[in-house]
Amino acid sequence: MSPRRANPPERAGEILASAARLFREKGVRAVSVDEIVQGAGIAKGTFYLYFKTKDDLLARLAETVVEHMAVAAAAAGQQQGKSLDRFAAAVLAMQQVDRGETYLVEALNHPENTALHDLVNMALVRRLAPVLAAIVDAGRAEGVFEVEDSRSTIEFLLAGQAALLGGGRFGWTAEEHAARLRATLFIIERALGTPKGALLTRLATLG
16 A cells, blocks of 8 residues: 655645744754754655745744634633633733744844744734734623724734834843833723723733
């Protein structure tokens, strides 16, 4: 019997999984394409059927992480409970996914990956804004959120926090970062029209 041949999406997934595992172990810059294909058990030529370069693969991994964040946020946001609690649960679920992919954050912080970083932030805004806006819209009906345009407001907030807090590009100390995170949460409360401290207390574990 001939060995089973993986279909294209499955094969691409195997390559991505091999790369992600190696990136977590060694860091993106320390891993070569040769190591990735060896880990995936494929020929080097097969790699280039699916990805133009290692950077192309990194972009695909980033898209996958954003999708996982959106799925996790949607699942958390659909749980029973008040909209404020569901919104906080969705945000925390997003961060939980992000925390597991520190190699990606480190890679995107390198100056040569600025364009990729911007593309990832755009994908994050486009994919996550509808998920969070749906929770806010439900909260408007409950009277806990007061905002005229949920989708546009969430897009602005996501883009702002990604630029200010994402990636450590400003080189702040832990204390400086914590102060800006706290300020960001206050801004989010104001923008969404929630009671003062309502989200700050629920998102106290954000880092």
